[in-house]
Amino acid sequence: DAEITQSPRHKITETGRQVTLACHQTWNHNNMFWYRQDLGHGLRLIHYSYGVHDTNKGEVSDGYSVSRSNTEDLPLTLESAASSQTSVYFCASSEASVGMGSPLHFGNGTRLTVT
Amino acid sequence: AQKVTQAQTEISVVEKEDVTLDCVYETRDTTYYLFWYKQPPSGELVFLIRRNSFDEQNEISGRYSWNFQKSTSSFNFTITASQVVDSAVYFCALSEDNQAGTALIFGKGTTLSVSS
Numbered sequence A: 001d002a003e004i005t006q007s008p009r010h011k012i013t014e015t016g017r018q019v020t021l022a023c024h025q026t027w028n029h030n031n032m033f034w035y036r037q038d039l040g041h042g043l044r045l046i047h048y049s050y051g052v053h054d055t056n057k058g059e060v061s062d063g064y065s066v067s068r069s070n071t072e073d074l075p076l077t078l079e080s081a082a083s084s085q086t087s088v089y090f091c092a093s094s095e096a097s098v099g100m101g102s103p104l105h106f107g108n109g110t111r112l113t114v115t
Numbered sequence B: 001a002q003k004v005t006q007a008q009t010e011i012s013v014v015e016k017e018d019v020t021l022d023c024v025y026e027t028r029d030t031t032y033y034l035f036w037y038k039q040p041p042s043g044e045l046v047f048l049i050r051r052n053s054f055d056e057q058n059e060i061s062g063r064y065s066w067n068f069q070k071s072t073s074s075f076n077f078t079i080t081a082s083q084v085v086d087s088a089v090y091f092c093a094l095s096e097d098n099q100a101g102t103a104l105i106f107g108k109g110t111t112l113s114v115s116s
Helices: none
Strands: A004-007 A010-013 A019-025 A031-038 A042-051 A054-057 A064-066 A076-078 A087-094 A110-114 B010-014 B019-021 B033-039 B046-052 B059-061 B064-069 B074-079 B088-097 B102-106 B110-115
Touching: A004 A087, A010 A019, A019 A031, A019 A087, A019 A110, A031 B102, A042 A064, A042 B088, A042 B102, B010 B019, B019 B110, B033 B074, B046 B059, B046 B064, B074 B088
Parallel strands: A010 A110, B010 B110
Antiparallel strands: A004 A019, A019 A076, A031 A042, A031 A087, A042 A054, A064 A076, A087 A110, B019 B074, B033 B046, B033 B088, B059 B064, B064 B074, B088 B102, B088 B110
16 A cells, blocks of 8 residues: 655754654655644644655745655755754645645654754 | 634533534635544544535535535534544644645644543
């Protein structure tokens, strides 16, 4: 079965370190998204991509970057981790545009703690 | 301005009670989609339903029903005869057009606790 896999599931890092969270999907979807989930804020969009070499900033993109070198992967990099980036991160993909009603398929999340 | 408002932060009910989760949205788009997702205690996000802006028919799926009203910009979710397994965080979401394409904007979620 096709799926979307995030790794690691849990990560603890120190302030100032660079961290990369992996997201790999086997749906062959062009559209991929990164969200962060925080208490009181719900899910907020960080970055998204509509295809290879396409990347776009979301609502809370400061301090994060993504690159899309193939269809399957959209890694999320925290350039210099800050305590404010302690969160649960979800990767998602969709077959077509959400504007056409295509639902997002989510990974199981990565819990990141920045100490 | 908040695009998707879920005013109820937490709701607690006893099993077999009916419960309605409210969702109010704001958009300038004439064509858009609304979604509901469920996040059980295990943490995964599960797609429940989508509705496009041109379809105001209510939908029922077992104990779940959804009421979409463009006149009040609302897309409310009702669980009939709630069960403990319904305990979860429920998110309402809206498709939003931007310069690059369309993204999904989520509300802050409503935490539903169903006790036996």
